Amino acid sequence: MVCVGRVFLFGVALSIFLATGSFASSNVETESPFWIVIDGGSTGSRLHIFEFIDDRVERRGSSRANFPLSAFGRTGEDLLKPLNATKVAEHLLPTFVFAAEKIPKQYHASTPVYYQATAGMRLLDDTEQEALYDALYQGLVESPDFMFSNLQRENIATLSGEAEGFYGAVAANYLQGTIDVDLNFIATDAAPIGALDMGGSSTQIVFLPSLSSGSSTPDNYWRSCVSDDLMTHEPILIEAALQDCHKAQSSNELPSRLNGPDFFATSYLSYGVEKFRERLWTLWVKEHVENIKPNECDLGVVENPCLFPGYSIEWMGHTLKGTGDAGKCIEQVKRLIPHPHQPDHDHKLGTHVGGVEHPQVQGKFLAMSLYFFTLDSLRVLSGHEALELSWPSPSIAELYDALPGLCSREWHTDLSINGKHEFTSDDVLPHRCLESVYLVTLLRDGFGFSMDSRDITFTFLVDGNEVEWGLGMVLSLHAAQHARHEMEQEDDSNSTHRRATIPKVGQYLWEFLTENFLS
Ligand SMILES: *[C@@H]1O[C@H](CO)[C@@H](O)[C@H](O)[C@H]1NC(C)=O
Numbered sequence: 332m333v334c335v336g337r338v339f340l341f342g343v344a345l346s347i348f349l350a351t352g353s354f355a356s357s358n359v360e361t362e363s364p365f366w367i368v369i370d371g372g373s374t375g376s377r378l379h380i381f382e383f384i385d386d387r388v389e390r391r392g393s394s395r396a397n398f399p400l401s402a403f404g405r406t407g408e409d410l411l412k413p414l415n416a417t418k419v420a421e422h423l424l425p426t427f428v429f430a431a432e433k434i435p436k437q438y439h440a441s442t443p444v445y446y447q448a449t450a451g452m453r454l455l456d457d458t459e460q461e462a463l464y465d466a467l468y469q470g471l472v473e474s475p476d477f478m479f480s481n482l483q484r485e486n487i488a489t490l491s492g493e494a495e496g497f498y499g500a501v502a503a504n505y506l507q508g509t510i511d512v513d514l515n516f517i518a519t520d521a522a523p524i525g526a527l528d529m530g531g532s533s534t535q536i537v538f539l540p541s542l543s544s545g546s547s548t549p550d551n552y553w554r555s556c557v558s559d560d561l562m563t564h565e566p567i568l569i570e571a572a573l574q575d576c577h578k579a580q581s582s583n584e585l586p587s588r589l590n591g592p593d594f595f596a597t598s599y600l601s602y603g604v605e606k607f608r609e610r611l612w613t614l615w616v617k618e619h620v621e622n623i624k625p626n627e628c629d630l631g632v633v634e635n636p637c638l639f640p641g642y643s644i645e646w647m648g649h650t651l652k653g654t655g656d657a658g659k660c661i662e663q664v665k666r667l668i669p670h671p672h673q674p675d676h677d678h679k680l681g682t683h684v685g686g687v688e689h690p691q692v693q694g695k696f697l698a699m700s701l702y703f704f705t706l707d708s709l710r711v712l713s714g715h716e717a718l719e720l721s722w723p724s725p726s727i728a729e730l731y732d733a734l735p736g737l738c739s740r741e742w743h744t745d746l747s748i749n750g751k752h753e754f755t756s757d758d759v760l761p762h763r764c765l766e767s768v769y770l771v772t773l774l775r776d777g778f779g780f781s782m783d784s785r786d787i788t789f790t791f792l793v794d795g796n797e798v799e800w801g802l803g804m805v806l807s808l809h810a811a812q813h814a815r816h817e818m819e820q821e822d823d824s825n826s827t828h829r830r831a832t833i834p835k836v837g838q839y840l841w842e843f844l845t846e847n848f849l850s
Pocket residue numbers: 415416417418421
Protein backbone atom coordinates (compact mmCIF):
# COMPACT_ATOMS: atom_id res chain seq x y z
CA MET A 332 0.00 0.00 0.00
CA VAL A 333 2.72 2.43 -0.93
CA CYS A 334 2.50 4.90 -3.77
CA VAL A 335 5.73 6.11 -5.26
CA GLY A 336 6.24 8.83 -7.76
CA ARG A 337 8.81 11.21 -8.95
CA VAL A 338 7.90 14.56 -10.23
CA PHE A 339 10.14 15.26 -13.18
CA LEU A 340 10.53 18.90 -13.56
CA PHE A 341 11.90 19.74 -16.95
CA GLY A 342 12.18 18.37 -20.43
CA VAL A 343 9.24 16.56 -21.99
CA ALA A 344 6.87 18.22 -19.60
CA LEU A 345 7.18 21.53 -21.33
CA SER A 346 6.46 20.21 -24.79
CA ILE A 347 3.47 18.25 -23.55
CA PHE A 348 2.11 21.39 -21.99
CA LEU A 349 2.60 23.39 -25.16
CA ALA A 350 1.05 20.67 -27.28
CA THR A 351 -1.96 20.31 -25.03
CA GLY A 352 -2.68 23.93 -25.63
CA SER A 353 -5.55 24.37 -23.22
CA PHE A 354 -6.80 23.39 -19.84
CA ALA A 355 -9.44 20.72 -19.73
CA SER A 356 -11.48 22.87 -17.44
CA SER A 357 -13.26 25.88 -18.81
CA ASN A 358 -12.43 28.15 -15.92
CA VAL A 359 -9.24 29.40 -17.48
CA GLU A 360 -11.00 32.54 -18.67
CA THR A 361 -12.44 33.22 -15.26
CA GLU A 362 -12.59 36.76 -14.03
CA SER A 363 -13.08 35.84 -10.43
CA PRO A 364 -10.07 36.55 -8.23
CA PHE A 365 -11.47 33.91 -5.85
CA TRP A 366 -10.73 30.17 -5.91
CA ILE A 367 -12.34 27.41 -3.90
CA VAL A 368 -10.51 24.20 -2.99
CA ILE A 369 -12.15 21.48 -0.93
CA ASP A 370 -9.82 19.09 0.83
CA GLY A 371 -11.76 15.81 0.97
CA GLY A 372 -10.12 14.07 3.91
CA SER A 373 -10.73 10.76 5.63
CA THR A 374 -12.60 12.32 8.57
CA GLY A 375 -14.35 15.22 6.84
CA SER A 376 -14.11 17.81 4.06
CA ARG A 377 -12.69 21.31 4.40
CA LEU A 378 -13.51 24.11 2.01
CA HIS A 379 -10.89 26.84 1.60
CA ILE A 380 -11.46 30.21 -0.07
CA PHE A 381 -8.49 32.05 -1.60
CA GLU A 382 -8.32 35.45 -3.24
CA PHE A 383 -5.61 36.66 -5.61
CA ILE A 384 -4.86 40.34 -5.13
CA ASP A 385 -2.08 42.04 -7.10
CA ASP A 386 0.97 39.90 -6.55
CA ARG A 387 -0.18 37.76 -3.67
CA VAL A 388 -2.84 35.31 -2.55
CA GLU A 389 -4.86 35.62 0.65
CA ARG A 390 -6.94 33.08 2.52
CA ARG A 391 -10.50 34.31 2.96
CA GLY A 392 -11.87 31.61 5.23
CA SER A 393 -12.44 27.90 5.68
CA SER A 394 -15.48 25.81 6.49
CA ARG A 395 -15.60 22.17 7.53
CA ALA A 396 -18.13 19.40 6.99
CA ASN A 397 -17.51 16.84 9.72
CA PHE A 398 -18.38 13.91 7.54
CA PRO A 399 -16.18 12.27 4.89
CA LEU A 400 -17.39 11.73 1.35
CA SER A 401 -15.82 8.26 1.46
CA ALA A 402 -18.42 7.26 4.09
CA PHE A 403 -21.01 7.19 1.28
CA GLY A 404 -18.95 4.52 -0.48
CA ARG A 405 -20.92 1.29 -1.02
CA THR A 406 -19.68 -2.23 -0.47
CA GLY A 407 -21.12 -5.72 -0.94
CA GLU A 408 -24.86 -5.88 -1.67
CA ASP A 409 -25.22 -2.12 -1.36
CA LEU A 410 -23.35 -1.75 -4.64
CA LEU A 411 -26.58 -2.70 -6.39
CA LYS A 412 -28.48 0.19 -4.84
CA PRO A 413 -28.18 3.54 -6.60
CA LEU A 414 -26.49 6.42 -4.78
CA ASN A 415 -28.83 9.21 -3.72
CA ALA A 416 -27.13 12.28 -5.26
CA THR A 417 -29.17 14.72 -3.17
CA LYS A 418 -28.07 13.00 -0.01
CA VAL A 419 -24.40 12.76 -1.03
CA ALA A 420 -24.26 16.48 -1.85
CA GLU A 421 -26.28 17.58 1.18
CA HIS A 422 -23.43 17.21 3.68
CA LEU A 423 -21.26 19.69 1.74
CA LEU A 424 -23.89 22.34 1.02
CA PRO A 425 -23.36 24.31 4.27
CA THR A 426 -19.70 24.84 3.32
CA PHE A 427 -20.77 26.28 -0.05
CA VAL A 428 -23.37 28.49 1.63
CA PHE A 429 -20.51 29.80 3.77
CA ALA A 430 -18.43 30.44 0.62
CA ALA A 431 -21.35 32.23 -1.06
CA GLU A 432 -21.48 34.66 1.86
CA LYS A 433 -17.73 35.32 1.73
CA ILE A 434 -17.40 35.71 -2.04
CA PRO A 435 -19.20 38.68 -3.63
CA LYS A 436 -22.19 37.66 -5.77
CA GLN A 437 -20.78 38.89 -9.07
CA TYR A 438 -18.03 36.25 -8.84
CA HIS A 439 -20.18 33.24 -7.94
CA ALA A 440 -20.57 32.05 -11.52
CA SER A 441 -16.89 32.37 -12.43
CA THR A 442 -15.08 31.16 -9.32
CA PRO A 443 -13.10 27.96 -10.00
CA VAL A 444 -14.07 25.12 -7.68
CA TYR A 445 -11.95 22.02 -7.00
CA TYR A 446 -12.94 19.09 -4.82
CA GLN A 447 -9.84 16.93 -4.27
CA ALA A 448 -10.04 13.85 -2.11
CA THR A 449 -7.05 12.32 -0.33
CA ALA A 450 -6.26 9.12 1.57
CA GLY A 451 -9.80 8.07 2.56
CA MET A 452 -11.03 7.96 -1.05
CA ARG A 453 -7.80 6.43 -2.37
CA LEU A 454 -8.72 3.32 -0.40
CA LEU A 455 -12.00 2.85 -2.32
CA ASP A 456 -12.32 1.09 -5.62
CA ASP A 457 -11.82 3.34 -8.69
CA THR A 458 -15.35 2.82 -9.99
CA GLU A 459 -16.87 3.59 -6.61
CA GLN A 460 -14.79 6.77 -6.39
CA GLU A 461 -16.12 7.89 -9.77
CA ALA A 462 -19.70 6.96 -8.81
CA LEU A 463 -19.42 9.11 -5.68
CA TYR A 464 -18.00 12.03 -7.64
CA ASP A 465 -20.79 11.75 -10.23
CA ALA A 466 -23.36 11.77 -7.42
CA LEU A 467 -21.70 14.69 -5.64
CA TYR A 468 -21.54 16.70 -8.86
CA GLN A 469 -25.14 15.97 -9.79
CA GLY A 470 -26.43 16.66 -6.29
CA LEU A 471 -24.60 19.99 -6.10
CA VAL A 472 -25.57 21.40 -9.49
CA GLU A 473 -29.20 20.38 -8.98
CA SER A 474 -29.42 22.05 -5.59
CA PRO A 475 -31.03 25.52 -5.49
CA ASP A 476 -28.62 26.41 -2.66
CA PHE A 477 -25.51 25.82 -4.77
CA MET A 478 -24.26 29.05 -6.38
CA PHE A 479 -20.99 28.08 -7.99
CA SER A 480 -22.05 27.12 -11.50
CA ASN A 481 -18.46 27.04 -12.73
CA LEU A 482 -17.95 23.69 -10.97
CA GLN A 483 -16.69 21.16 -13.54
CA ARG A 484 -17.22 17.45 -13.09
CA GLU A 485 -13.54 16.73 -13.87
CA ASN A 486 -12.44 19.02 -11.06
CA ILE A 487 -13.93 16.58 -8.58
CA ALA A 488 -11.27 13.91 -8.29
CA THR A 489 -8.86 11.97 -6.14
CA LEU A 490 -5.56 13.73 -5.58
CA SER A 491 -2.52 11.48 -5.82
CA GLY A 492 -0.29 11.25 -2.77
CA GLU A 493 2.58 12.74 -4.78
CA ALA A 494 0.44 15.72 -5.78
CA GLU A 495 -0.58 16.23 -2.17
CA GLY A 496 3.09 16.29 -1.14
CA PHE A 497 4.08 18.53 -4.01
CA TYR A 498 1.35 21.10 -3.34
CA GLY A 499 2.35 21.07 0.31
CA ALA A 500 5.86 22.03 -0.78
CA VAL A 501 4.55 24.81 -3.04
CA ALA A 502 2.52 26.22 -0.12
CA ALA A 503 5.53 25.99 2.20
CA ASN A 504 7.83 27.73 -0.29
CA TYR A 505 5.32 30.48 -0.97
CA LEU A 506 4.66 31.22 2.70
CA GLN A 507 8.38 31.14 3.48
CA GLY A 508 8.99 33.68 0.73
CA THR A 509 11.15 31.44 -1.45
CA ILE A 510 8.82 31.76 -4.45
CA ASP A 511 6.38 34.42 -5.61
CA VAL A 512 2.77 34.05 -6.67
CA ASP A 513 3.85 32.84 -10.16
CA LEU A 514 6.15 30.27 -8.51
CA ASN A 515 9.30 32.08 -9.59
CA PHE A 516 12.22 31.95 -7.21
CA ILE A 517 12.49 35.31 -5.52
CA ALA A 518 16.30 35.16 -5.24
CA THR A 519 18.33 33.69 -8.08
CA ASP A 520 20.37 31.50 -5.74
CA ALA A 521 17.38 30.33 -3.71
CA ALA A 522 17.02 26.65 -2.96
CA PRO A 523 13.44 25.46 -2.54
CA ILE A 524 12.55 24.13 0.90
CA GLY A 525 11.15 20.64 1.24
CA ALA A 526 7.93 19.66 2.99
CA LEU A 527 6.93 16.92 5.42
CA ASP A 528 3.27 16.21 5.98
CA MET A 529 1.64 13.69 8.31
CA GLY A 530 -1.97 12.56 8.45
CA GLY A 531 -3.91 9.72 10.04
CA SER A 532 -3.67 7.45 7.00
CA SER A 533 -0.72 8.63 4.96
CA THR A 534 2.43 10.71 5.11
CA GLN A 535 4.23 12.70 2.42
CA ILE A 536 7.74 13.93 1.82
CA VAL A 537 8.92 16.16 -1.00
CA PHE A 538 12.31 17.75 -1.51
CA LEU A 539 14.92 18.57 -4.10
CA PRO A 540 17.66 15.98 -3.66
CA SER A 541 21.26 16.97 -3.95
CA LEU A 542 22.40 16.00 -7.40
CA SER A 543 25.99 15.77 -6.29
CA SER A 544 25.23 12.57 -4.41
CA GLY A 545 25.52 11.01 -7.86
CA SER A 546 22.97 8.32 -7.09
CA SER A 547 19.87 10.04 -8.37
CA THR A 548 20.60 11.49 -11.78
CA PRO A 549 24.30 11.66 -12.58
CA ASP A 550 23.60 12.57 -16.21
CA ASN A 551 21.70 15.66 -15.26
CA TYR A 552 24.38 16.57 -12.82
CA TRP A 553 27.11 16.52 -15.41
CA ARG A 554 25.05 18.21 -18.06
CA SER A 555 24.29 20.94 -15.59
CA CYS A 556 27.96 21.53 -15.00
CA VAL A 557 28.96 21.43 -18.65
CA SER A 558 27.18 24.22 -20.44
CA ASP A 559 27.71 24.74 -24.14
CA ASP A 560 29.86 27.83 -23.90
CA LEU A 561 32.10 26.10 -21.44
CA MET A 562 33.02 23.46 -23.99
CA THR A 563 34.67 26.04 -26.21
CA HIS A 564 37.28 26.83 -23.50
CA GLU A 565 40.67 25.27 -23.01
CA PRO A 566 40.60 21.87 -21.25
CA ILE A 567 42.35 23.26 -18.17
CA LEU A 568 39.66 25.93 -17.78
CA ILE A 569 36.96 23.34 -18.15
CA GLU A 570 38.52 21.32 -15.38
CA ALA A 571 38.58 24.35 -13.08
CA ALA A 572 35.01 25.29 -13.92
CA LEU A 573 33.81 21.76 -13.24
CA GLN A 574 35.46 21.81 -9.88
CA ASP A 575 33.73 25.08 -9.02
CA CYS A 576 30.45 23.68 -10.16
CA HIS A 577 30.91 20.55 -8.13
CA LYS A 578 31.83 22.54 -5.05
CA ALA A 579 28.76 24.72 -5.39
CA GLN A 580 26.57 21.67 -5.73
CA SER A 581 28.03 19.87 -2.73
CA SER A 582 27.25 22.85 -0.58
CA ASN A 583 23.67 23.88 -0.11
CA GLU A 584 23.81 26.51 -2.81
CA LEU A 585 22.38 25.71 -6.15
CA PRO A 586 24.43 27.45 -8.81
CA SER A 587 22.37 29.61 -11.10
CA ARG A 588 23.23 27.51 -14.13
CA LEU A 589 22.05 24.30 -12.58
CA ASN A 590 19.53 22.73 -14.89
CA GLY A 591 17.44 19.65 -14.73
CA PRO A 592 16.94 18.89 -11.06
CA ASP A 593 13.86 16.97 -10.04
CA PHE A 594 11.91 16.84 -6.83
CA PHE A 595 11.57 13.59 -4.96
CA ALA A 596 7.91 13.34 -3.92
CA THR A 597 6.49 10.26 -2.27
CA SER A 598 3.38 9.37 -0.35
CA TYR A 599 3.35 6.40 2.02
CA LEU A 600 -0.25 5.32 2.27
CA SER A 601 0.03 3.07 5.31
CA TYR A 602 2.36 5.36 7.26
CA GLY A 603 -0.09 7.87 8.73
CA VAL A 604 -0.08 7.77 12.55
CA GLU A 605 -3.29 5.73 12.86
CA LYS A 606 -2.39 3.13 10.26
CA PHE A 607 1.09 2.78 11.69
CA ARG A 608 -0.26 2.31 15.21
CA GLU A 609 -2.67 -0.39 14.09
CA ARG A 610 0.05 -2.28 12.25
CA LEU A 611 2.32 -2.20 15.28
CA TRP A 612 -0.41 -3.41 17.67
CA THR A 613 -1.41 -6.16 15.27
CA LEU A 614 2.21 -7.30 14.95
CA TRP A 615 2.59 -7.55 18.73
CA VAL A 616 -0.61 -9.51 19.23
CA LYS A 617 0.33 -11.91 16.42
CA GLU A 618 3.80 -12.47 17.85
CA HIS A 619 2.36 -12.91 21.32
CA VAL A 620 -0.02 -15.61 20.10
CA GLU A 621 2.73 -17.37 18.11
CA ASN A 622 5.02 -17.44 21.14
CA ILE A 623 2.61 -19.12 23.51
CA LYS A 624 3.94 -22.57 24.41
CA PRO A 625 1.56 -25.50 24.02
CA ASN A 626 1.11 -26.04 27.77
CA GLU A 627 0.69 -22.36 28.60
CA CYS A 628 -2.57 -20.53 28.61
CA ASP A 629 -2.92 -17.12 26.98
CA LEU A 630 -3.67 -14.54 29.63
CA GLY A 631 -4.32 -12.11 26.82
CA VAL A 632 -2.06 -9.38 28.19
CA VAL A 633 0.64 -7.85 25.97
CA GLU A 634 3.07 -5.22 27.22
CA ASN A 635 2.96 -1.99 25.25
CA PRO A 636 6.08 0.18 25.79
CA CYS A 637 4.54 2.97 23.69
CA LEU A 638 1.56 3.49 25.97
CA PHE A 639 1.58 5.43 29.26
CA PRO A 640 1.99 3.39 32.48
CA GLY A 641 -1.43 2.75 33.97
CA TYR A 642 -3.19 2.94 30.61
CA SER A 643 -4.49 -0.16 28.83
CA ILE A 644 -6.24 -0.68 25.55
CA GLU A 645 -8.10 -3.61 23.96
CA TRP A 646 -6.89 -4.84 20.57
CA MET A 647 -7.76 -8.06 18.74
CA GLY A 648 -9.11 -9.68 21.90
CA HIS A 649 -6.00 -8.79 23.88
CA THR A 650 -5.15 -6.15 26.47
CA LEU A 651 -2.24 -3.92 25.56
CA LYS A 652 -0.82 -2.76 28.87
CA GLY A 653 1.21 0.47 28.95
CA THR A 654 4.74 0.39 30.35
CA GLY A 655 5.85 3.81 29.10
CA ASP A 656 9.34 2.76 28.02
CA ALA A 657 10.52 5.13 25.30
CA GLY A 658 13.70 3.15 24.56
CA LYS A 659 11.82 -0.10 23.94
CA CYS A 660 9.15 1.75 21.99
CA ILE A 661 11.81 3.18 19.66
CA GLU A 662 13.17 -0.35 19.01
CA GLN A 663 9.67 -1.61 18.18
CA VAL A 664 8.81 1.32 15.93
CA LYS A 665 12.08 0.94 14.01
CA ARG A 666 11.05 -2.56 13.00
CA LEU A 667 8.19 -1.34 10.82
CA ILE A 668 9.73 1.75 9.26
CA PRO A 669 11.83 0.37 6.38
CA HIS A 670 9.13 -2.02 5.16
CA PRO A 671 5.39 -2.20 5.90
CA HIS A 672 4.99 -5.98 5.76
CA GLN A 673 8.43 -7.31 6.62
CA PRO A 674 9.34 -6.35 10.17
CA ASP A 675 13.06 -6.28 10.85
CA HIS A 676 13.82 -6.15 7.13
CA ASP A 677 17.57 -5.59 6.90
CA HIS A 678 17.48 -2.37 4.89
CA LYS A 679 20.09 0.10 6.00
CA LEU A 680 18.44 2.59 8.36
CA GLY A 681 17.94 6.04 6.93
CA THR A 682 17.61 4.90 3.32
CA HIS A 683 14.20 3.21 3.13
CA VAL A 684 10.69 4.00 4.28
CA GLY A 685 7.79 1.74 3.43
CA GLY A 686 9.89 -0.40 1.09
CA VAL A 687 10.89 2.65 -0.96
CA GLU A 688 14.48 3.77 -1.29
CA HIS A 689 14.81 7.52 -1.15
CA PRO A 690 17.70 9.86 -2.05
CA GLN A 691 19.58 11.49 0.79
CA VAL A 692 17.56 14.27 2.40
CA GLN A 693 18.83 17.69 1.55
CA GLY A 694 18.11 21.32 2.40
CA LYS A 695 15.63 22.94 4.74
CA PHE A 696 12.19 21.49 5.47
CA LEU A 697 8.87 22.69 6.78
CA ALA A 698 7.00 19.99 8.70
CA MET A 699 3.27 20.53 8.96
CA SER A 700 -0.02 19.11 10.27
CA LEU A 701 0.53 16.17 12.68
CA TYR A 702 4.29 16.69 12.65
CA PHE A 703 3.57 20.01 14.30
CA PHE A 704 0.64 19.04 16.55
CA THR A 705 2.27 15.86 17.87
CA LEU A 706 5.77 17.17 18.44
CA ASP A 707 4.39 20.35 19.97
CA SER A 708 2.67 18.07 22.50
CA LEU A 709 6.07 16.40 23.10
CA ARG A 710 7.55 19.84 23.78
CA VAL A 711 4.81 20.81 26.25
CA LEU A 712 4.17 17.48 27.99
CA SER A 713 7.78 16.27 28.30
CA GLY A 714 8.89 19.41 30.09
CA HIS A 715 12.23 19.05 28.28
CA GLU A 716 14.09 22.33 28.57
CA ALA A 717 16.38 22.13 25.54
CA LEU A 718 13.43 21.28 23.30
CA GLU A 719 11.45 24.19 24.71
CA LEU A 720 14.32 26.57 23.94
CA SER A 721 15.04 25.34 20.42
CA TRP A 722 11.42 25.01 19.25
CA PRO A 723 10.29 25.29 16.41
CA SER A 724 13.63 24.14 14.92
CA PRO A 725 14.93 21.56 17.39
CA SER A 726 17.69 19.13 16.54
CA ILE A 727 16.68 15.49 16.12
CA ALA A 728 18.76 14.73 19.24
CA GLU A 729 16.71 17.18 21.33
CA LEU A 730 13.51 15.53 20.16
CA TYR A 731 14.93 12.09 21.03
CA ASP A 732 16.03 13.20 24.47
CA ALA A 733 12.54 14.52 25.24
CA LEU A 734 10.78 11.20 24.51
CA PRO A 735 11.32 9.44 27.89
CA GLY A 736 9.99 12.48 29.74
CA LEU A 737 6.69 12.18 27.90
CA CYS A 738 6.32 8.40 27.65
CA SER A 739 7.05 7.67 31.30
CA ARG A 740 4.25 9.87 32.66
CA GLU A 741 1.76 7.88 34.72
CA TRP A 742 -1.72 8.00 33.26
CA HIS A 743 -4.16 8.03 36.19
CA THR A 744 -2.29 10.08 38.75
CA ASP A 745 -0.64 12.49 36.37
CA LEU A 746 -1.19 12.77 32.62
CA SER A 747 -4.96 12.33 32.50
CA ILE A 748 -5.25 15.18 35.04
CA ASN A 749 -2.33 17.46 34.15
CA GLY A 750 -1.80 16.65 30.47
CA LYS A 751 -3.23 19.82 28.99
CA HIS A 752 -2.11 20.73 25.49
CA GLU A 753 -3.72 23.24 23.18
CA PHE A 754 -3.72 20.94 20.13
CA THR A 755 -4.43 17.58 21.81
CA SER A 756 -7.95 16.30 22.39
CA ASP A 757 -8.83 13.75 25.11
CA ASP A 758 -9.10 10.86 22.67
CA VAL A 759 -5.69 11.62 21.12
CA LEU A 760 -3.77 12.13 24.38
CA PRO A 761 -3.24 8.38 25.12
CA HIS A 762 -1.46 8.00 21.76
CA ARG A 763 0.92 10.94 22.00
CA CYS A 764 3.84 8.80 23.26
CA LEU A 765 3.65 6.40 20.34
CA GLU A 766 3.01 9.21 17.85
CA SER A 767 6.00 11.22 19.11
CA VAL A 768 8.29 8.19 19.09
CA TYR A 769 7.08 7.25 15.62
CA LEU A 770 7.63 10.70 14.10
CA VAL A 771 11.08 11.21 15.61
CA THR A 772 12.17 7.70 14.65
CA LEU A 773 10.78 8.12 11.14
CA LEU A 774 12.78 11.33 10.70
CA ARG A 775 16.04 9.77 11.88
CA ASP A 776 15.91 6.09 10.99
CA GLY A 777 13.55 6.39 8.05
CA PHE A 778 14.40 9.60 6.24
CA GLY A 779 17.94 9.73 7.64
CA PHE A 780 18.09 13.19 9.23
CA SER A 781 21.24 13.34 11.34
CA MET A 782 21.00 13.78 15.11
CA ASP A 783 22.43 17.30 15.02
CA SER A 784 20.34 18.46 12.06
CA ARG A 785 18.21 21.56 12.61
CA ASP A 786 16.94 21.61 9.06
CA ILE A 787 13.31 21.01 9.98
CA THR A 788 11.00 23.76 11.18
CA PHE A 789 7.76 22.49 12.69
CA THR A 790 4.93 24.79 11.88
CA PHE A 791 1.22 25.13 11.66
CA LEU A 792 1.00 28.78 10.69
CA VAL A 793 3.42 31.04 8.83
CA ASP A 794 2.53 34.70 9.51
CA GLY A 795 -0.95 33.58 10.48
CA ASN A 796 -1.40 31.50 7.32
CA GLU A 797 -2.05 27.81 7.55
CA VAL A 798 0.41 25.67 5.58
CA GLU A 799 -1.65 23.08 3.72
CA TRP A 800 -1.72 21.70 0.20
CA GLY A 801 -4.91 23.55 -0.87
CA LEU A 802 -2.94 26.79 -1.01
CA GLY A 803 -0.20 25.12 -3.06
CA MET A 804 -2.77 23.78 -5.47
CA VAL A 805 -4.42 27.14 -6.22
CA LEU A 806 -1.00 28.76 -6.57
CA SER A 807 0.07 26.08 -9.06
CA LEU A 808 -3.10 26.28 -11.13
CA HIS A 809 -3.15 30.05 -11.05
CA ALA A 810 0.50 30.26 -12.12
CA ALA A 811 -0.09 27.84 -15.00
CA GLN A 812 -3.10 29.86 -16.09
CA HIS A 813 -1.15 33.09 -15.89
CA ALA A 814 1.74 31.65 -17.92
CA ARG A 815 -0.71 30.45 -20.53
CA HIS A 816 -2.32 33.86 -20.85
CA GLU A 817 1.10 35.37 -21.40
CA MET A 818 1.97 32.84 -24.04
CA GLU A 819 -1.27 33.47 -25.89
CA GLN A 820 -0.47 37.13 -26.11
CA GLU A 821 2.76 36.40 -27.94
CA ASP A 822 3.50 35.51 -31.50
CA ASP A 823 2.32 31.95 -31.86
CA SER A 824 4.94 30.97 -34.38
CA ASN A 825 7.95 31.85 -32.22
CA SER A 826 8.48 29.00 -29.81
CA THR A 827 11.94 30.14 -28.65
CA HIS A 828 10.43 33.32 -27.42
CA ARG A 829 7.55 31.48 -25.79
CA ARG A 830 9.82 29.21 -23.88
CA ALA A 831 11.64 32.16 -22.39
CA THR A 832 8.46 33.56 -20.88
CA ILE A 833 7.57 30.49 -18.86
CA PRO A 834 8.20 31.05 -15.17
CA LYS A 835 11.25 29.29 -13.85
CA VAL A 836 9.73 27.24 -11.11
CA GLY A 837 6.56 26.99 -13.12
CA GLN A 838 8.47 24.62 -15.35
CA TYR A 839 8.61 22.17 -12.46
CA LEU A 840 4.88 21.95 -12.68
CA TRP A 841 4.10 21.34 -16.28
CA GLU A 842 4.32 17.59 -16.36
CA PHE A 843 2.60 17.48 -13.09
CA LEU A 844 -0.30 19.61 -14.22
CA THR A 845 -0.47 17.75 -17.50
CA GLU A 846 -0.87 14.46 -15.71
CA ASN A 847 -3.29 15.67 -13.12
CA PHE A 848 -5.41 18.29 -14.76
CA LEU A 849 -4.70 18.80 -18.43
CA SER A 850 -5.12 15.33 -19.90
C1 LIG B 1 -32.63 11.13 -1.33
O1 LIG B 1 -32.20 11.88 -0.19
C2 LIG B 1 -33.03 13.00 0.08
C3 LIG B 1 -32.36 13.83 1.18
O2 LIG B 1 -31.84 13.04 2.19
C4 LIG B 1 -34.42 12.52 0.46
O3 LIG B 1 -35.27 13.60 0.74
C5 LIG B 1 -34.99 11.72 -0.73
O4 LIG B 1 -36.23 11.18 -0.39
C6 LIG B 1 -34.03 10.60 -1.14
N1 LIG B 1 -34.49 10.00 -2.39
C7 LIG B 1 -34.68 8.69 -2.54
C8 LIG B 1 -35.13 8.23 -3.88
O5 LIG B 1 -34.48 7.92 -1.62
